[in-house]
Amino acid sequence: MIRDRFSENIKEQMSSDEWLILEENYKSDENLKYESLFALSNGYMGIRGSHEDGTKNTLPYTYVNGVFDKSETFMRELAALPNWLGIKMYVEKQLIGVENCEILEYSRVLDMRRAILAKHLLLKDKNGRITLVEGMRFVSRAHVHRMCVRLYLTPVNYSGIVEIENIIDGSVINFYDAPRFKVKHTYVTANENLQKNGIYMEAATRDDHLHVGTGCYLEVYKDNKKLLRNRVFHAFGEQAVEFGDFHAKQGTCYQLDKFVSVYTQRECPQYEIHKKAADEIEKFMQDGVDAELAGHCGVYRVMWREANIEIEGDFALDRAVRFNIFHLMSAANEHEDRVNVGAKLLSGEEYGGHAFWDTELFMLPFFSYVFPETAQNIETYRYRLLDAAKVNAKKNGYKGAQYPWESADDGLEQCPDWTIEPDGTCYRCYVAKYEHHVTAAVAYGIYNYVKITGDMDFLYHKGAEILIETARFWASRCEYVKEKDRYEIHQVTGPDEWHEPVNNNLYTNYLARWNLGYVSPLLRQIEKEQPAVYRKLIEKTGLTKDEQKSWHCIKEKIYLPKKEGTNLLEQFEGYFDLENIIIEEYDKNDWPIRPKKLKHKKASQTQIIKQADVVMLMHLMGNEFSPAMMKENYDYYEKRTLHGSSLSPSVYSVMGLKVGDDSKAYRYLNRAAFLDLLNMQGNTREGIHAANTGGVWQTVVFGFAGVSLSEEGVLQISPHMPKEWERLTFRIHHRDSWLEIHITKENKVQTKLLSGKCKKVIIHGDEVIL
Numbered sequence: 001m002i003r004d005r006f007s008e009n010i011k012e013q014m015s016s017d018e019w020l021i022l023e024e025n026y027k028s029d030e031n032l033k034y035e036s037l038f039a040l041s042n043g044y045m046g047i048r049g050s051h052e053d054g055t056k057n058t059l060p061y062t063y064v065n066g067v068f069d070k071s072e073t074f075m076r077e078l079a080a081l082p083n084w085l086g087i088k089m090y091v092e093k094q095l096i097g098v099e100n101c102e103i104l105e106y107s108r109v110l111d112m113r114r115a116i117l118a119k120h121l122l123l124k125d126k127n128g129r130i131t132l133v134e135g136m137r138f139v140s141r142a143h144v145h146r147m148c149v150r151l152y153l154t155p156v157n158y159s160g161i162v163e164i165e166n167i168i169d170g171s172v173i174n175f176y177d178a179p180r181f182k183v184k185h186t187y188v189t190a191n192e193n194l195q196k197n198g199i200y201m202e203a204a205t206r207d208d209h210l211h212v213g214t215g216c217y218l219e220v221y222k223d224n225k226k227l228l229r230n231r232v233f234h235a236f237g238e239q240a241v242e243f244g245d246f247h248a249k250q251g252t253c254y255q256l257d258k259f260v261s262v263y264t265q266r267e268c269p270q271y272e273i274h275k276k277a278a279d280e281i282e283k284f285m286q287d288g289v290d291a292e293l294a295g296h297c298g299v300y301r302v303m304w305r306e307a308n309i310e311i312e313g314d315f316a317l318d319r320a321v322r323f324n325i326f327h328l329m330s331a332a333n334e335h336e337d338r339v340n341v342g343a344k345l346l347s348g349e350e351y352g353g354h355a356f357w358d359t360e361l362f363m364l365p366f367f368s369y370v371f372p373e374t375a376q377n378i379e380t381y382r383y384r385l386l387d388a389a390k391v392n393a394k395k396n397g398y399k400g401a402q403y404p405w406e407s408a409d410d411g412l413e414q415c416p417d418w419t420i421e422p423d424g425t426c427y428r429c430y431v432a433k434y435e436h437h438v439t440a441a442v443a444y445g446i447y448n449y450v451k452i453t454g455d456m457d458f459l460y461h462k463g464a465e466i467l468i469e470t471a472r473f474w475a476s477r478c479e480y481v482k483e484k485d486r487y488e489i490h491q492v493t494g495p496d497e498w499h500e501p502v503n504n505n506l507y508t509n510y511l512a513r514w515n516l517g518y519v520s521p522l523l524r525q526i527e528k529e530q531p532a533v534y535r536k537l538i539e540k541t542g543l544t545k546d547e548q549k550s551w552h553c554i555k556e557k558i559y560l561p562k563k564e565g566t567n568l569l570e571q572f573e574g575y576f577d578l579e580n581i582i583i584e585e586y587d588k589n590d591w592p593i594r595p596k597k598l599k600h601k602k603a604s605q606t607q608i609i610k611q612a613d614v615v616m617l618m619h620l621m622g623n624e625f626s627p628a629m630m631k632e633n634y635d636y637y638e639k640r641t642l643h644g645s646s647l648s649p650s651v652y653s654v655m656g657l658k659v660g661d662d663s664k665a666y667r668y669l670n671r672a673a674f675l676d677l678l679n680m681q682g683n684t685r686e687g688i689h690a691a692n693t694g695g696v697w698q699t700v701v702f703g704f705a706g707v708s709l710s711e712e713g714v715l716q717i718s719p720h721m722p723k724e725w726e727r728l729t730f731r732i733h734h735r736d737s738w739l740e741i742h743i744t745k746e747n748k749v750q751t752k753l754l755s756g757k758c759k760k761v762i763i764h765g766d767e768v769i770l
Contacts, residue, residue, distance in 0.1 A: 005107040006120050009152045009253065010134050018319050019113040021677070026098050026106045031057045032685030037676065038110050038117050039347035039688065040137065043333030044144035045262060046346020049110075049117055052087040052135075052149060053097035059176055059685075060085060060169070063346050063353065064212060064264055065331075066339040068408045069185035069205040073174075074416030076408040077352025078342070079185035080174045082201050082214050084260045085137075086167025087149060091160055094125045096133060096153075101125045112326040113304060114297045115141065122156075130156040135256075141303075142295030144335075145267075145277075146284050147260040154253045163245045164228070166218035166258065168201040170238035174349055180420060186212070191235040195278050199233065199240040202273060211265045215277035217285065220246050221255045259284045303329055306731060307370045309700055313726040313745075320673035321700060324693040328366060331690070334373055337380035340407065341690060348687020354406035354414050355381075357438040358691035360445030361620070362647060366697045368452040369732040376458060379449055382442050383462040385411025386469060389439075393473050400472025403439045405432045434493040434501040436477065440511035443470040444620065447518060451713050454735035460526050460533050464519075468541045471519045471551055474512040478554050487558045494572065496613040498603040498644070502572035504559050507617045514621065516555040520548050567629040568636060569614050579606045582639040589680050590667050592642050607640050611648035612655075615641070619651050622658065623711065631659035638664075646675055650695025654703040657720045666722045669699045701730060705743055716762040717751070719743045734759075739770070 002022050003014040014020070023034050031051075035058065038049025043065065050060035060083045068076040089096045098106070098121065105122035118136040125131075135151035153162065170188045175181040189211065190202035198217035204210060220228040227246040234241045248254060261280035263273050284292060307329050311318035331345035340355035341363055359378060367375035382403070388411025389401035396402060404413035415432035446463040449455065478487040489512065494505035523543075527534040537543075561570035570576055579601070585593040598608065612619070615637050618630050625633075634655050643649055649672040656665030673696050676684045701707050705728060706718035715734050721743060728743040737756030743749050749763045753770040761768050 002107075002109060005105075005109075006118065007132075007134060007152070007253075010118050010120065010136060013114070013136075014109070014118065015111050015113040018315065019111060019322065021110040021112065021319070021323060023108040024106065026103055028055065028057045028099070031055055032059055033679050034108070035059060036347045036684050036687050038108065039327070039345070040115060040117060040139040041331045041346040042115075042139045042141045042144045043331065043336070045139055045147070046331060047083075047085065047139060047147070048347060049108075050083070050085055051098060052085050052137075052151070053095065053100075054086065054088065055097075055099050057177075059349070060172060061174075061349060062172075062262075064262065065333060065336070065346060065353075066266065066409055067205065067210060067212060067264060068353065069207050071183055071185055071206045073181075073183050074418065075352055075354075075406065075414040076207075076410070077174065077185075077354075077414075078346075078349065079205055080172045080176075080349070081186065081212050081262075082168050082170040082188075082203055083172050084147065084168050084214050084216055084262070085149065086165070086169055087151065087218070087256065087258060088165040088167065089133075089153065090163040090165075091125065091129055091131070091155075091158070092127070094127065094129070096123055096125070096131050098123070101131075104130070112322055113300065115139075115300045115326070115330060116293075129158045132156055132253075138293060138296055140292055140296045141299040142292060143280075143284075145261050145263055145280050146292060147262070148284075148289055148292065149256075149258040149260070150289055151256040151258075152253050153248070153256060155248045155250050157250060159248060159250045161245050162248045162254075163243065164218065164220070164256070166199060166216055166242040166244070168199055168214055168216055168240040170201050170203055170240070180422070180424065188238050190274065191238070191240050193233050193242075194281065197231050197233075197242065198278075198281065199242045200274055200277065201240045211270045211273055213263050213273035213277045215261050215274070215281050216240075216258060217281050218242065218244070218256065218258045219285075220244075221257065222252070227254070257289050259289075303371075306733075308730070309697070310727070310729040311700075311725055312728070314724045317670060317673055317724075320677055321696055323677060324673060324696040325366075327688045328363060328690065328693040328697070329371065332363075332367060332371070332374045333377065334371060335377075337377040338384065338409070340378060340381045343690050344687025345690045345693075348685070350683070350686035351406065352408065352414065354408055356406060356691075357441035358647065358694075360441040360448075361616075362650075362691035362698070363694035364445050364449060365452070365702075366694050368449050369701070369734070372453045372455070372733050375449055375453065376455060379446060379458060380462065382445075383466060386466055388412050390469065393476075398473050399476035400474075401439070401466065401469035402436065402473050403442045403470075405435050405438050430500055431493070431497070434491060435497070436492060437494060437505075437508045437511060439470050439473055440508065440515055443467055443515045443518075444511060451709055452734065454713070459522075460530060460537075464522060464526060464537055465541060467515065467519050467522065468537070468543055471515050472547075474515055475547075475551055475554055478512065478558060480557075481559075484559075485557065487554045489558075494613050495611055495616050495647075496571065496609040498608070498610040499572065499575070500604075502574070504561050504573040505613075506561050506569055506571055507613050509558055509560055510617055510621065513555050513558045513560070516551045516558075520552065523548070567626075567632045569617075569629075569633050571609070571614050571637075575607065581606045581608050583608070583642065589674075589678060590671055591680055594642060603642075609637070609641050610644040611641065612651040613637070615655050616651050618658075619655055627659070630655070634659045634661070643671075646672075646681060646689035646692040647695065649675070650692065650699045653699040657703045657706075662720060662722065665699075665703060665720075666724070669696070669703070672696045672699060700728070701732070704728065705730070705741065707732070707741075710762070714760060714762055715739075717741065717743075717749050718764055719747045719749060721745055721747050737770075
């Protein structure tokens with residue numbers, strides 16, 4: 001048992017092994033990977049899994065969801081805020097730290113069930129003094145402005161004065177270890193005592209001057225007696241440091257509690273931030289760490305009751321799936337509709353904390369089925385930024401709303417026009433210019449969210465407005481080719497980003513066609529059911545009958561490329577004319593190896609693709625393709641997909657099951673589930689792959705459990721259990737019902753109605769009433 005590595009102070013609170021992710025040896029060059037894996041967040045704030053005592057190789061980032069800044073960078077990105085983790089302990093000037101002492105024992109553990117990071121260190125300094133340091137930290141889900149570090153210090157073979165520094169570091173900068181890209185997004189406006197004791201730092205973003213206040217108070221206890229003495233506050237430039245000391249006796253365990261609170265100008269006026277942080281810490285100390293931890297764990301207990309997936313028969317995969325769910329559900333905010341879920345959650349700086357199409361197509365289904373209130377917030381975020389999407393469309397010469405490829409807080413395009421190479425040269429980045437399918441993803445996300453939740457109020461009052469404006473965009477994006485009597489979309493990039501730009505990417509054309517065709521029946525439905533809402537919607541959007549007729553014409557005549565005389569869908573016009581290269585080798589992690597022929601030519605000159613494109617289309621619009629067509633296209637494109645994006649393996653797993661490629665589907669699930677844990681793409685240091693976490697959930701629930709919805713929105717379950725599994729259990733919300741689903745090795749399905757009204761479910765094609 002992993003928890004046996006800890007003393008009773010930690011062990012008695014720790015979960016069993018299926019909930020624990022272990023780091024059992026300290027390796028400096030793996031710090032950044034584990035900082036991502038061990039990141040903690042509560043939807044409001046995220047902090048990476050850095051060491052409190054500080055290490056040379058570290059990116060100790062703290063983020064508040066929605067606090068963005070641009071400064072000298074190409075785009076608005078999540079600002080690295082003052083790091084409140086710092087606790088340094090000294091004995092006779094010797095730092096008790098992982099890089100300053102000989103490590104005799106080392107364990108760090110992410111407890112996913114309780115959302116805490118625990119550690120066990122037995123350290124020996126150069127004078128032979130041995131110190132046991134254990135502890136845990138959490139970012140409270142019960143009170144999102146509260147964070148805590150608790151350490152247990154035991155001098156094993158000595159007695160003496162232990163000196164402590166309680167630190168807030170305001171010098172943290174984005175891209176700290178990338179010299180060419182370093183940027184400081186904040187400036188310190190206050191560095192002072194929290195109250196009589198404690199430390200407080202206030203920083204503001206450089207562009208918008210949005211203030212963020214961080215307060216910390218540290219105390220040392222033995223038998224509930226406060227021991228810290230000789231407190232002295234220092235403002236060392238951009239560091240706030242409070243010194244204190246206490247006398248430690250050999251073999252005696254001492255408890256250190258660091259109480260932390262963070263507030264921003266988004267929650268209260270700037271002049272109140274310091275008081276808010278101080279008052280929160282005072283209440284926190286009155287309540288006590290144990291009470292706050294109990295409340296925090298209580299929230300997670302409820303969240304796991306909704307979100308947990310239990311796989312019996314494959315322990316490692318069961319834990320890996322849980323790891324992905326943990327990070328995805330931790331980063332989303334159930335109380336806030338001004339923020340989205342970034343491509344790296346709140347665990348790293350890559351992609352600047354921006355929302356992509358990843359949110360709607362990979363993460364939103366999880367929230368719609370598991371946390372529908374959070375899903376509604378994510379959808380409302382897009383509605384809040386509809387006007388910005390209209391500005392974006394107008395800027396690019398189109399009508400309606402064009403959602404940005406990368407979205408931050410203001411809804412304007414954040415994807416840079418230029419990218420800097422490591423040698424300092426620049427090249428034009430065309431992603432935002434050509435990759436327009438994000439607008440279709442926003443539209444599809446609304447459709448899918450409503451289909452799952454039945455939230456007609458959102459659809460009628462907000463969703464329909466977005467759908468009209470996105471359809472308007474696609475109508476203006478399509479070009480009529482008179483000699484062929486059809487509409488085409490030129491100069492566009494589909495999900496496969498290695499071929500850019502192309503004409504008539506099938507995925508993009510198909511979803512544009514779907515968006516144009518979905519709106520008119522919806523409007524007729526609204527007009528029939530809520531005439532007043534319909535009139536207001538038409539008045540606000542200025543939509544005319546003639547415009548709707550033009551949309552129907554475009555929909556009917558939009559070009560969908562296909563290889564003549566076959567079932568093969570053509571990824572884009574001219575794709576089949578490219579050199580036909582396939583993948584033949586895989587590495588030790590079962591990841592495809594780049595074909596040798598690509599050493600001498602670009603992927604864009606071949607049929608090798610980055611990620612699911614046609615296969616992604618079939619995943620979304622499967623009801624529109626025959627089983628034979630899906631299988632033939634899956635087989636064709638699977639051999640040519642290098643999975644250069646983390647978004648890809650889960651899609652191929654789900655589709656593999658749909659076409660009968662069960663063994664390969666299980667391999668794809670393993671690739672996706674362990675992608676960050678095994679650092680398969682070599683970039684986990686930059687943060688958790690958020691879309692992949694949602695994709696892992698979809699693979700289990702939509703793929704192996706076979707959950708789907710009929711066109712009428714009826715829940716269907718037709719599982720494809722792998723031979724490795726004995727049993728699968730999970731829970732989902734659908735419309736007004738909450739269900740628990742058990743599936744046995746033999747694909748027998750047991751469903752239990754946990755709450756809601758009697759419900760019709762189709763299991764293996766047979767209708768069942770719950």
